Amino acid sequence: MSRRKIREHLLKLLFCVEFHEATEIEEQVETYMGVMGDATEDEMSYFKKKFYLIVDNLEEIDKLLEQTATGWKLSRMGKIDLVLLRLAVYEIKYDEEIPDKVAINEAIELAKIYGGDSSPSFVNGILAKIM
16 A cells, blocks of 8 residues: 555544544544555554554644644634645654655645645645745
């Protein structure tokens, strides 16, 4: 499974978690991993580790997004845009394996697929400011 595919799975799970209580995260992860039939054990382990690292840093990621997205409250952002931004900010600020430009490009490409018409430019604008 490619990094892009893993990133896409992370996006989907992070999106699902937005609609559940924090106490249900583990159950959501296990349920989601059950539908990742094409993933190897190593890929599942990488996916799960990365997901929990994002969740563990969510408070700091959200603070940075609030500071950067002037005129936008996180609660006003589209859920998919917010989740894309969180994933990309995690990769930029905390994941040294992924070059910043790759994180931004991947977020924009996913925004084209899953977001609205203005999502790619919105995501690009916020991430450019963070860079």
